[in-house]
Amino acid sequence: MLDEIRNKFEHALEERLMNLVGTENQGLNDMIRYHFGWHDPEAQRGKRLRPIIHLLASMALGKTFKDGINPAIALEIFHNFTLVHDDIQDKGQFRQGRPALWTTKYGFEQAINTGDFLAYSAFAILNQDINTFEDHQQTQLNRAFTVAGLDVMRGQYLDMLYELEDIISLEQYLEMIRHKTSRLFSLAFEMAGLISTVPVETLSLLRAVGTNIGIAFQIQDDYLGIWGNSNITGKSTSTDIMTKKKTYPIILGLNSVPEITELWKNKTPLNDETIRAITRHLTDSGIHERTLSAARKYKEKALSDFYNIFKVDTPWRYTLYEVLETMIR
Numbered sequence: 168m169l170d171e172i173r174n175k176f177e178h179a180l181e182e183r184l185m186n187l188v189g190t191e192n193q194g195l196n197d198m199i200r201y202h203f204g205w206h207d208p209e210a211q212r213g214k215r216l217r218p219i220i221h222l223l224a225s226m227a228l229g230k231t232f233k234d235g236i237n238p239a240i241a242l243e244i245f246h247n248f249t250l251v252h253d254d255i256q257d258k259g260q261f262r263q264g265r266p267a268l269w270t271t272k273y274g275f276e277q278a279i280n281t282g283d284f285l286a287y288s289a290f291a292i293l294n295q296d297i298n299t300f301e302d303h304q305q306t307q308l309n310r311a312f313t314v315a316g317l318d319v320m321r322g323q324y325l326d327m328l329y330e331l332e333d334i335i336s337l338e339q340y341l342e343m344i345r346h347k348t349s350r351l352f353s354l355a356f357e358m359a360g361l362i363s364t365v366p367v368e369t370l371s372l373l374r375a376v377g378t379n380i381g382i383a384f385q386i387q388d389d390y391l392g393i394w395g396n397s398n399i400t401g402k403s404t405s406t407d408i409m410t411k412k413k414t415y416p417i418i419l420g421l422n423s424v425p426e427i428t429e430l431w432k433n434k435t436p437l438n439d440e441t442i443r444a445i446t447r448h449l450t451d452s453g454i455h456e457r458t459l460s461a462a463r464k465y466k467e468k469a470l471s472d473f474y475n476i477f478k479v480d481t482p483w484r485y486t487l488y489e490v491l492e493t494m495i496r
Contacts, residue, residue, distance in 0.1 A: 349381020
């Protein structure tokens with residue numbers, strides 16, 4: 168069922184977005200197809216987690232795939248706008264196993280413009296076929312989408328600001344990922360509630376499910392960035408430390424292990440010997456276990472609210488549960 172929904176969504180995403188792009192500007196067409204992985208049948212593509220969650224949540228609340236498709240497409244396009252710009256701001260060289268868009272022949276100026284095009288495309292598609300919903304629902308969707316977008320920009324601001332700080336607190340980090348990483352997961356659930364006209368209390372719980380599963384997802388990603396299996400994750404287990412990226416385990420270490428704080432003072436990029444020493448100190452201090460424990464704690468919070476919302480046993484509820492369950496191991 169999940170593969171069927173994902174494939175159906177992918178087809179709709181490509182068709183709707185490329186119809187909006189048109190064919191008169193071939194370079195723009197090519198850049199968007201390249202970024203999304205539609206330029207090559209063998210190209211790696213994103214997991215489409217956020218729109219899949221939205222669609223499953225919408226159907227579990229009694230709506231149809233058709234009801235949820237516009238918000239789902241808008242959500243994925245907006246997420247990819249943030250990825251295009253994030254790669255430029257972070258100077259990220261690769262995305263989905265291929266050179267990031269800004270590093271290609273088109274350059275970062277055109278990549279910035281492509282990201283902008285995607286941001287506006289998200290709102291355009293959110294407002295296509297507006298007869299699907301009542302006027303007040305469409306207004307609520309636009310308001311929720313706009314507020315979430317502003318929050319993501321605040322999160323990105325904090326992320327770049329904290330890069331300039333020697334040490335930040337765990338509370339500061341959690342505030343940042345609550346805005347940046349988890350906000351679109353929260354929006355996925357919120358929009359499912361809005362199109363299903365759930366009570367205000369239920370809408371609040373839906374947001375909480377997305378917030379907590381998003382935080383758990385990011386903390387687990389931070390764990391994998393140091394202790395993961397590179398052959399499985401495709402991520403280097405040295406890059407986060409080498410570039411002095413402030414992730415959940417690193418922040419724990421900087422605030423509790425003096426040896427790590429001292430090693431962190433070395434010039435970026437950190438050499439292999441320093442990376443090994445920091446990793447050893449993190450592990451010896453039990454920070455790997457504390458990091459996994461935190462991810463699982465937020466996952467449990469998300470699933471607790473999930474059970475209180477989705478009480479009717481349907482295939483969509485079961486599949487949504489499986490997606491949330493497998494996001495954090």
